[in-house]
Amino acid sequence: MEKGPSFLFAGVSFDKKKFATDLARFKENKESENLADDFSFVEGEKTDPEKAMVSFVKKRKRKSIAGETVEGFNVFKSSKQLAPAVDKEKEKVEDGPSKAKKELNKQIERDAVFRKKYNIHVSGANVPSPLRTFAELSSRFGCESYLLRNLAEHGYKEPTPIQRQAIPVLLSDRECFACAPTGSGKTLAFLCPMLMKLRCASKDGIRAVILCPTRELATQTTRECKKLAKGNKFQIKLMKKELVRSTDLSKFSCDILISTPLRLRLAIRRKKIDLSRVEYLVLDEADKLFEVGNLLKHIDPVVKACSNPSIVRSLFSATLPDFVEELARSIMHDAVRVIVGRKNTASESIKQKLVFAGSEEGKLLALRQSFAESLNPPVLIFVQSKDRAKELYGELAFDDIRAGVIHSDLSQTQRENAVDDFRAGKTWVLIATDVIARGMDFKGVNCVINYDFPDSGAAYIHRIGRTGRAGRSGEAITLYTEDDIPFLRNIANLMKASGCEHPHELGNMSMSRNYVNILKHKAMGCYEFISICFTVTSCGKLLQITGVPYRSKSAAASTAL
DNA sequence: AAAAAAG
Incomplete structure (x- = not known):
């Protein structure tokens, strides 16, 4: 029997040139490096003119745990003093005499050991102690009981590494970019502190925004958020077509708004949605959102529209290439960088x-x-x-x-x-x-x-x-x-x-x-x-x-x- | 280059 040429059989063609630049951009993977690193792609053929780039983008030297600083990340150095720290334990010791100072140093050491155990790598000044248990949410940060109840109810017994570190960082009002493997609980890592920060429902404009690259993901995140917020009266809204059509967005108010970038951008431009009171902005799958040419130009106006000076922004993804970190650096202040395991694996x-x-x-x-x-x-x-x-x-x-x-x-x-x-x-x-x-x-x-x-x-x-x-x-x-x-x-x-x-x-x-x-x-x-x-x-x-x-x-x- | 992101 004859079968006509099928599209499926026509094969797939890839942009080899794009791939070559990707290859060049990412560097040789060094086993000895215990710190998280960039994509471990291998350079292209030896004759590749782009090869020069590989050596050019040589790895930044990073100091290990003790100092926890990173060269080339100026953003981390411009640390304003720890904003009104919610972390009660730290507050106690920081004001005390030299005995308390010693205690603080011990704590820092313990934190380093703990992070090492869970393969958490941080950089930035004064990174808050990681979370030992979910119960610490109430002892250290005064978490309300509804949230702990919801966590228990949904079977969250122990925080995952990314949750251990990202949650206290965000609760201390520090901006954050986080990279952790797929399926390791990143969503909860930004939802949980968000709910705690917002405390209770209010009609005070739009207070938190989460951006996702696809509608499916936005839908899923909305559902997770509602699950976690059960028992509290938060208004949690997904930016859907109906919402855009049926509401006067210029007077729109909700506690948490979840959207895809383009839809929100149009809402800003045409419907004059007001984002000036947003206290909390999350860019989920940040590297996708920052993809050059397309989504990026929709993200920028959104970030600008969130003009509240005390806003806490955070980036989450399982893959965080250098260019995204560079971009992040340009918009964030006093950020903490959290990497679980090795970056981009x-x-x-x-x-x-x-x-x-x-x-x-x-x-x-x-x-x-x-x-x-x-x-x-x-x-x-x-x-x-x-x-x-x-x-x-x-x-x-x-x-x-x-x-x-x-x-x-x-x-x-x-x-x-x-x-x-x-x-x-x-x-x-x-x-x-x-x-x-x-x-x-x-x-x-x-x-x-x-x-x-x-x-x-x-x-x-x-x-x-x-x-x-x-x-x-x-x-x-x-x-x-x-x-x-x-x-x-x-x-x-x-x-x-x-x-x-x-x-x-x-x-x-x-x-x-x-x-x-x-x-x-x-x-x-x-x-x-x-x-x-x-x-x-x-x-x-x-x-x-x-x-x-x-x-x-x-x-x-x-x-x- | 493709996919996704609007109306």
């Missing part, structure tokens, strides 16, 4: 795998085969574009798999339904673009498949971060074809950095090419299809080639080769 609770799929056809067949062998829902499949998502959805619709699809060409209702159905287990497999790659928390996703190779290291980290959340384990499979090989090393390095055992030789391009040729040859000759996993031992020897014959139901499979 994937979550360590995810088992990561690279699978060579030979070709575009091979990808689809590999997918079908792996589903036929074992489908362990829920499964998330990421593709590179909206059209690819539609195509793949079309392909799987003929199978007995309950698949859903989500991308930005769908209506808002369709998008909501796709997420809800997936959450409810009505669909087993969700095919998605990067819309839901960030921040979305689907309980129990145990497998993420990168059907199309991610277009950056950050995208990879966020995509696979949909699994292995809140201490659970997860699996991530990344399919690749020959076209992706130049970018393989990039991902392989991320895998390595997050403690994943991976064949080092995968990163060696010439070596990989040879393997690919062997595999292609074998596959053509012996099998109806290609789905080949190969394992390479640590010394670089090819251990096994496995190709499993596949009997396809569809015409595509038999004519594919």
